[in-house]
Amino acid sequence: MIEHIDVSVVDWSRAQFALTAIYHWIFVPLTLGLSFIIAMMETIYVRTGMEEWKKLTKFWMTLFGINFAIGIATGIILEFEFGTNWSNYSWFVGDIFGAPLAIEGILAFFLESTFVAVMFFGWNKVSKKFHLISTWLVAIGANLSALWILVANAWMQNPVGMVFNPDTARNEMVNFWAILFNPVAVDKFLHTIFSGFLLASIFVLGVSAWFMLKNREEWLSKRSILIAAVFGLASSLMVAFTGDSSARTIAEVQPVKFAAFEAYYDGSKNAELVAFGILKNSDKQIGDKKVKDFVFRIGIPGFLSVMTKGDKDAYVPGLNQLVIEGSDKGEYLSISQKMERGREARNALIKYKRAKMLNDKVEADVLLNEYFRNKKFNEDYFRYFGYAFLKAPEDAIPNVSVSFYSFHLMVILGFLFIVVCALSLLMLVRGTLMNNRWFLRIILISVPLVYIASESGWVLAEMGRQPWIIQDLMPVNVAVSQISAGSVMATFILFAVLFTALLIAEVSIMVKQIKTGPKQ
Amino acid sequence: MTTMITYLFLQHYWWMIISLLAGILVFLMFVQGGQSMIFSLPGNETQKTMIINTLGRKWEFTFTTLVTFGGAFFASFPLFYSTSFGGAYWVWITILFSFIIQAVAYEYRSRPGNVFGKRTFDIFLLINGALGPFLIGTAVATFYTGSQFRLDYMNHVYWINNWHGLEALLNGRNVALGLAVLFLARTNGLLFIINSIDDNDLLSKSIKKLISNSVAFLVFFLFFLVTLLLAEGFAVSMETGKIVMEKYKYLHNLIEVPWILIIFLIGVIGVLYGIGVTIIKNSRKGIWFAGSGTIMTVFSLFLIAGLSRTSFYPSTYDLSFSLTIQNASSSFFTLKSMMFVSFIIPFVAAYIWYAWKAINNKKITKEEMSEEGHVY
Numbered sequence: 092m093i094e095h096i097d098v099s100v101v102d103w104s105r106a107q108f109a110l111t112a113i114y115h116w117i118f119v120p121l122t123l124g125l126s127f128i129i130a131m132m133e134t135i136y137v138r139t140g141m142e143e144w145k146k147l148t149k150f151w152m153t154l155f156g157i158n159f160a161i162g163i164a165t166g167i168i169l170e171f172e173f174g175t176n177w178s179n180y181s182w183f184v185g186d187i188f189g190a191p192l193a194i195e196g197i198l199a200f201f202l203e204s205t206f207v208a209v210m211f212f213g214w215n216k217v218s219k220k221f222h223l224i225s226t227w228l229v230a231i232g233a234n235l236s237a238l239w240i241l242v243a244n245a246w247m248q249n250p251v252g253m254v255f256n257p258d259t260a261r262n263e264m265v266n267f268w269a270i271l272f273n274p275v276a277v278d279k280f281l282h283t284i285f286s287g288f289l290l291a292s293i294f295v296l297g298v299s300a301w302f303m304l305k306n307r308e309e310w311l312s313k314r315s316i317l318i319a320a321v322f323g324l325a326s327s328l329m330v331a332f333t334g335d336s337s338a339r340t341i342a343e344v345q346p347v348k349f350a351a352f353e354a355y356y357d358g359s360k361n362a363e364l365v366a367f368g369i370l371k372n373s374d375k376q377i378g379d380k381k382v383k384d385f386v387f388r389i390g391i392p393g394f395l396s397v398m399t400k401g402d403k404d405a406y407v408p409g410l411n412q413l414v415i416e417g418s419d420k421g422e423y424l425s426i427s428q429k430m431e432r433g434r435e436a437r438n439a440l441i442k443y444k445r446a447k448m449l450n451d452k453v454e455a456d457v458l459l460n461e462y463f464r465n466k467k468f469n470e471d472y473f474r475y476f477g478y479a480f481l482k483a484p485e486d487a488i489p490n491v492s493v494s495f496y497s498f499h500l501m502v503i504l505g506f507l508f509i510v511v512c513a514l515s516l517l518m519l520v521r522g523t524l525m526n527n528r529w530f531l532r533i534i535l536i537s538v539p540l541v542y543i544a545s546e547s548g549w550v551l552a553e554m555g556r557q558p559w560i561i562q563d564l565m566p567v568n569v570a571v572s573q574i575s576a577g578s579v580m581a582t583f584i585l586f587a588v589l590f591t592a593l594l595i596a597e598v599s600i601m602v603k604q605i606k607t608g609p610k611q
Numbered sequence: 612m613t614t615m616i617t618y619l620f621l622q623h624y625w626w627m628i629i630s631l632l633a634g635i636l637v638f639l640m641f642v643q644g645g646q647s648m649i650f651s652l653p654g655n656e657t658q659k660t661m662i663i664n665t666l667g668r669k670w671e672f673t674f675t676t677l678v679t680f681g682g683a684f685f686a687s688f689p690l691f692y693s694t695s696f697g698g699a700y701w702v703w704i705t706i707l708f709s710f711i712i713q714a715v716a717y718e719y720r721s722r723p724g725n726v727f728g729k730r731t732f733d734i735f736l737l738i739n740g741a742l743g744p745f746l747i748g749t750a751v752a753t754f755y756t757g758s759q760f761r762l763d764y765m766n767h768v769y770w771i772n773n774w775h776g777l778e779a780l781l782n783g784r785n786v787a788l789g790l791a792v793l794f795l796a797r798t799n800g801l802l803f804i805i806n807s808i809d810d811n812d813l814l815s816k817s818i819k820k821l822i823s824n825s826v827a828f829l830v831f832f833l834f835f836l837v838t839l840l841l842a843e844g845f846a847v848s849m850e851t852g853k854i855v856m857e858k859y860k861y862l863h864n865l866i867e868v869p870w871i872l873i874i875f876l877i878g879v880i881g882v883l884y885g886i887g888v889t890i891i892k893n894s895r896k897g898i899w900f901a902g903s904g905t906i907m908t909v910f911s912l913f914l915i916a917g918l919s920r921t922s923f924y925p926s927t928y929d930l931s932f933s934l935t936i937q938n939a940s941s942s943f944f945t946l947k948s949m950m951f952v953s954f955i956i957p958f959v960a961a962y963i964w965y966a967w968k969a970i971n972n973k974k975i976t977k978e979e980m981s982e983e984g985h986v987y
Binding site for chain 2: 153156157159160161163164165166167168170171173174175176177178179180181182183185186187188189190192193194195196197198200201202203204205206207208209211212213215216217221225256259260261263264265267444448572573574575578582585589592593595596597599600602603604607
């Protein structure tokens with residue numbers, strides 16, 4: 092399939108994409124949520140006509156603008172890195188992946204960029220209602236953008252709605268709706284946008300809490316907290332709900348990833364869900380690969396069985412069963428078995444390509460009917476095509492520690508934010524919030540924590556699916572562009588320096604703007 | 612309706628959409644053209660602020676069009692996307708780099724606490740303004756001059772030299788188109804500034820600069836055009852279906868399809884009229900003629916690169932690896948699904964026009980720079 096792959100190119104390309112995605116995701120969730128919070132505030136201004144609400148809206152809009160620009164800057168790189176750094180992948184999936192990206196551009200980006208200009212510059216140029224509609228359209232546009240890129244990402248986690256075309260050597264879309272309503276896409280979109288709403292709510296709560304601690308901007312802080320706490324509480328509950336649904340879907344379509352983020356090695360009935368745990372180096376092995384084991388953990392017996400199978404006595408396979416042993420009852424294959432099937436699929440493709448190259452039409456037709464037009468071959472063999480490129484079954488195991496900690500950190504912090512939002516609202520209504528300085532400090536500390544939780548979610552999603560760029564079909568080392576490691580290393584350093592410098596500027600401007608407060 | 616739609620029709624349809632997006636992108640690069648003059652055009656800080664705020668209210672349209680252009684290419688001709696971006700790595704990365712620094716420069720330049728100072732962000736605007744149009748023009752020129760790559764049986768790209776796209780800068784025709792696009796962007800930038808800013812001093816400065824920039828544009832454009840029309844082109848053989856070199860291929864393409872020739876001529880006349888009417892009659896509406904002309908000219912040049920059995924991304928290493936709209940396109944199903952999505956484009960264009968008009972209904976003045984809440 093590929094003539095030569097330099098391992099360090101794969102590592103640098105992964106590092107560069109991770110760097111860009113992590114930086115991008117610092118800014119995007121705030122845009123997703125703050126746009127709606129601003130729209131709500133402006134709606135109140137338009138309905139009541141109170142100038143204080145306009146001032147409040149403009150203050151948060153200024154912070155929105157500072158964050159928005161850098162989100163766009165990091166976003167453009169992500170789109171094009173699919174081509175520059177993952178060109179083999181781009182061709183293999185371009186027929187499917189490109190469509191959501193193009194729709195994103197046509198439907199969402201133009202909506203966002205057109206009306207954001209009206210939102211910033213239109214206060215004295217358009218009517219109040221037109222301005223308000225523009226603000227809402229920015230919020231809708233921003234969230235629509237998220238929909239399409241998440242549909243594309245979900246397809247990488249759970250490829251559906253396509254067939255493999257051996258002539259073009261790529262996957263081709265046959266069912267657009269299956270791709271759009273992929274269960275992973277639905278979960279991922281809802282979980283992601285609600286997490287963005289929550290992050291923005293915590294951000295607004297944090298800034299308002301800071302004003303309260305400084306005994307400044309009381310009117311602004313109370314109104315902002317009221318909106319952010321209600322929006323944040325509703326969003327945090329939805330994050331929990333969609334997170335649960337997302338985990339169940341992952342257990343079904345990416346069981347190895349699921350087992351990794353639970354550090355669940357040996358299958359059992361009445362399987363325990365780890366609520367909290369600490370991993371350390373151990374002698375434990377999955378095949379030939381050493382893995383970290385628990386030095387301490389708090390578990391909930393039976394919960395993992397209930398979560399995955401709906402029955403506390405149900406058997407849930409662990410990494411050992413999924414990777415090495417397989418199922419006695421034939422419920423699932425081991426990775427070795429999948430590798431065998433993947434190799435058969437790959438050999439079939441090579442044979443077909445050779446027949447085509449030699450212009451042997453009879454042989455090509457025979458192979459086409461025997462393999463690629465054969466539904467059973469596609470379901471039983473070709474779906475494991477990517478396993479042909481693994482060297483050992485253990486290669487299919489993602490980094491357990493990273494998966495485990497990112498998942499648990501995200502979940503624990505998620506529950507903390509439910510409490511923070513609920514208590515903020517309760518104390519505000521009771522009129523005790525301004526005097527509770529310890530709680531105001533907790534709100535303030537929650538701001539960096541919500542960013543950590545948000546990034547953890549993506550670390551889990553992307554690191555947890557390794558070694559796959561497309562689940563079961565293409566590992567990352569096959570997807571990478573044929574460029575030198577030195578080139579990618581150079582651009583990695585360039586982007587690392589640039590993004591870091593821009594982040595420093597962004598945070599500095601944001602802090603300065605918050606300290607200045609709303610314009611009189 | 613769908614039974615009448617053939618795969619070939621869809622491939623042509625999508626190449627036309629790509630060509631149209633390319634035309635709009637080049638027109639919208641008036642933002643970059645204007646940026647490239649922020650140190651040389653204004654006579655004082657207020658004029659500079661007015662220029663930057665005029666351009667700054669439109670930068671996202673250019674940016675979004677570039678992203679959509681890339682997305683549409685990915686969706687409709689993924690083999691081009693994987694081949695060009697994965698192969699000509701350094702050219703595309705440099706272009707992207709220049710757009711990253713643009714995105715933040717407007718918003719951050721005049722903000723207190725921006726760490727690096729206003730001048731740094733202005734230099735970012737200058738870099739994007741000069742490098743963006745030049746490199747995009749140079750990269751697009753390879754559609755006519757070719758690149759050195761090959762593909763394996765899985766369609767994975769291998770670039771034959773280690774320059775990964777930068778070698779395009781060694782070809783005079785590529786550089787000429789790059790410079791033509793840069794000076795066209797500067798010309799359109801000046802016409803837009805003339806149209807949008809109410810300042811007599813800046814107006815006379817802009818008109819003076821317009822003369823030199825439009826002359827430079829014409830020199831490079833004519834050089835590129837003449838060499839293009841007289842050059843050999845990459846044709847798909849009628850007999851064998853293989854890629855062969857054909858004399859005067861692009862001239863043939865232009866003549867064989869009269870409506871493309873008409874659009875091209877109207878486009879060129881539009882650009883010239885827009886420039887002329889501004890210089891001779893001091894009109895402020897030149898941008899609309901030059902802008903429409905730019906879109907039509909680029910649209911038609913893209914059409915002759917991909918239609919009429921032509922390879923739009925030729926391999927000079929081995930012609931057999933050259934990309935055409937047939938061998939590089941998405942599947943019938945994807946192109947058809949995407950066609951339905953594209954029907955929304957007129958609606959998108961309508962709301963962009965409406966919002967643009969609402970914001971641009973008054974020219975930018977010195978007073979507005981001190982009154983307006985959101986000033987770059």
